[in-house]
Amino acid sequence: MKPFDIQPLTQRFPFVHADAFGNALIVPAKNLVSIVEWIQASRLYLCDTLSNVTGVDFLPKVIEEEGKDSEGNSVKIKKNIPGYIEVVYHFYSIELKRGPLTIKVRSNGRDNVRLPSLMPHYRSAEFQEREIFDLYGVYFEGHYDLRRLLMWESFEDFPMRKDYVPPNDNEYEPIASRHSGGDA
Amino acid sequence: MHTPQDDVTSDELEKAGVLVTSIEFIYNWGRSNSVWPVQFGLACCAIEMIATAGSRYDMARFGAEVFRPSPRQGDLLIVSGTVTKKMAPQVVRIYNQMPEPKWVIAMGACAISGGPFKNGYNVLKGIDRYIPVDVHIPGCPPRPEALIHAIMTLQDKIRTERSIVEKDRSNPAYGKTSREFPVPVYDGHDLKPPFNPDVWKPPSMTV
Numbered sequence: 001m002k003p004f005d006i007q008p009l010t011q012r013f014p015f016v017h018a019d020a021f022g023n024a025l026i027v028p029a030k031n032l033v034s035i036v037e038w039i040q041a042s043r044l045y046l047c048d049t050l051s052n053v054t055g056v057d058f059l060p061k062v063i064e065e066e067g068k069d070s071e072g073n074s075v076k077i078k079k080n081i082p083g084y085i086e087v088v089y090h091f092y093s094i095e096l097k098r099g100p101l102t103i104k105v106r107s108n109g110r111d112n113v114r115l116p117s118l119m120p121h122y123r124s125a126e127f128q129e130r131e132i133f134d135l136y137g138v139y140f141e142g143h144y145d146l147r148r149l150l151m152w153e154s155f156e157d158f159p160m161r162k163d164y165v166p167p168n169d170n171e172y173e174p175i176a177s178r179h180s181g182g183d184a
Numbered sequence: 185m186h187t188p189q190d191d192v193t194s195d196e197l198e199k200a201g202v203l204v205t206s207i208e209f210i211y212n213w214g215r216s217n218s219v220w221p222v223q224f225g226l227a228c229c230a231i232e233m234i235a236t237a238g239s240r241y242d243m244a245r246f247g248a249e250v251f252r253p254s255p256r257q258g259d260l261l262i263v264s265g266t267v268t269k270k271m272a273p274q275v276v277r278i279y280n281q282m283p284e285p286k287w288v289i290a291m292g293a294c295a296i297s298g299g300p301f302k303n304g305y306n307v308l309k310g311i312d313r314y315i316p317v318d319v320h321i322p323g324c325p326p327r328p329e330a331l332i333h334a335i336m337t338l339q340d341k342i343r344t345e346r347s348i349v350e351k352d353r354s355n356p357a358y359g360k361t362s363r364e365f366p367v368p369v370y371d372g373h374d375l376k377p378p379f380n381p382d383v384w385k386p387p388s389m390t391v
Contacts, residue, residue, distance in 0.1 A: 151306070152270055156372040159305045166305035167374035 001092070004101045008044050009035075024088070024102035032105050033116050039091060039101065040121060047091035047101060050122035053129060055136035056086040057110070057162045083110045085136055089118070107138065110161075117142040135160035208348040215259070215285070216247075216342040219335065222258035223251035224278060227265025229292040229325040236328040248335050255281040260338070262331075263317075266294035266301055267308040269375050276367045279315045285347070285357035289334050290317045293324045300324065305373075313379035315365055 006025060010016050013035055016025050027035055039045040060083035067077035085107040092099030107113040117140035118125040129140045130149040137158035140146055148155060157164055194204050225233060236243050243249045252258045255278045267275055279288065290311055293299030298309040311317065318341060319334045326334075346352040356363060365383070368375040379385075 150270075152370040154370050154372065164305070166303075167378075169309055169374060169378050170302070 001097055001099055004045060004093075004098050006101070008042075009039065012038065019104060024104050026104050026106065029105050029107065029115050032103070033118075033121075035103070036089075036118055036121055045091075045098075045101065046093045046095045047099075048094055049092040049099075050089060050118060050124050051092050051100065052088075052090040053118070053125055053132060054088050055132040055138060055160070056088065057083075057136060057160065058086065059083045059162050060110075084108065085110055085113050085138055087115055087132060087138060113138045114141055116140070117146075119143050134158070137161065206348075208346065211347055212343045212345060215347075216339040218250075219246075219248045219260045219287070219338065219342075220250045220252050220258055221248060221260040221262050222255050222278065222282065223253045224255075224261065225264050226267060226271065226275075227292075227294065229264035229295070232325045232328055233262055233264045233291065233331060236331045241328040241332065243332065243335065246332065246335050246339065255279075256283065258282050259286055261286065261288045261315075262291050263288065263295040263311045264291040264325075266299065267311050268306050269308055270306065270370075272308045272311070272314060272375060273367045273369070275311060276314045276365055280364055280367070284359070284363070285355070287318045287338055287342070287357070288315055289319045289321065289331075289338065291321050291331060291334070292326055293322060296320050296322065308375070310384075313384045314368060315380075316383050 006018070009025070010018075013031065015031070016027055016035070018024065019026050036047075039047045061081050063079050063081060064076045065079055067075060069075050087105045087107075089103045089105075090099070091101040091103065105115055107115060113136075115138055117129055119129060119140070120142060126143070126145070127149060129138075129143055130145070130147060132138050133140060133143075133146055134148040134150050135158055147153070151159065159166070197204050225231075235241060237249055237251060248260070255261075259282070261279055261282065263275065279286070288311075290296050294301060294307070295311050298304070298307045301307040302309055319338050321330050321334045323330050345358070346354050347358040353359065366377075366380060368377060370376075
């Protein structure tokens with residue numbers, strides 16, 4: 001299957017840009033639905049299949065950058081990069097035998113993450129968005145039935161987030177230090 | 185039970201066409217040769233269990249081929265695969281629904297300890313935290329031969345158990361009272377309680 005030519009899409013939506021590796025498009029959350037409607041309808045894309053939806057968690061981090069202070073000396077300036085949740089979509093066109101078209105949407109922060117749902121456009125998004133809600137805590141607005149999919153209803157927190165601390169039920173075996181109470 | 189002297193006597197009697205045995209021996213012989221498993225699989229170990237029941241390995245040779253679709257008709261629960269925390273209450277419930285006497289085989293690394301998924305947030309670290317296990321089979325997954333070996337080990341165990349005389353009973357499974365094991369409930373992050381202290385306790389470790 002040949003990949004899509006992303007040139008027409010970036011011409012139509014100039015604010016869309018490729019990620020650092022050049023194989024995915026980073027789309028602002030507010031434009032996601034209009035872009036998806038366009039690639040569904042456009043003769044160049046005809047994306048009839050949403051094959052995969054997944055989530056990625058990015059923790060906030062501090063990076064050091066070279067900078068100049070007020071006297072012109074070069075110093076290292078610490079910069080806070082806020083954390084975010086990224087949702088990755090893989091679209092295919094069975095009609096054109098093309099794909100995948102990878103689209104990434106980044107949330108604003110990691111608390112109360114709200115992103116538009118693609119369930120009205122692709123029925124295959126239903127369970128995958130429920131899974132992302134279950135494991136990463138992304139509230140998909142417009143989803144008809146947003147419930148936990150894998151964990152039980154009364155489960156608290158979102159277990160695939162990087163700062164999730166699993167319960168320590170390895171009562172007697174030394175375990176990795178990211179578990180609570182473990183001292184290995 | 186039989187002693188070597190008993191066997192000599194019974195051999196001589198058998199030559200004369202007389203069979204002398206105990207009712208306990210007959211019971212245990214019958215039970216050990218018709219262990220009916222509950223038709224219940226959890227993961228890839230279940231595929232090996234199905235292969236064991238098939239014609240190539242043929243569990244029917246040991247009287248254990250009748251997989252019953254209802255726990256009410258099963259004697260043996262083969263816990264074949266990873267027990268997730270979401271599944272664990274259902275496994276305990278199925279075990280509670282089985283009539284006495286009943287036995288459990290923990291098949292594979294996951295059912296014994298959580299196996300390769302042990303550090304997962306959603307994996308129960310061994311089904312023996314909630315129900316008593318008679319035979320553990322290591323392996324990932326165990327070969328059908330290993331499951332057959334576990335069934336033969338279980339048969340040996342059944343044949344040597346004291347099942348009739350009340351004061352000699354080695355296994356509470358032969359008692360008149362039905363044992364009901366508490367079913368864990370879902371909590372915020374883990375099951376509550378995390379294990380049944382009547383069945384399992386963390387081994388004491390001195391560091």
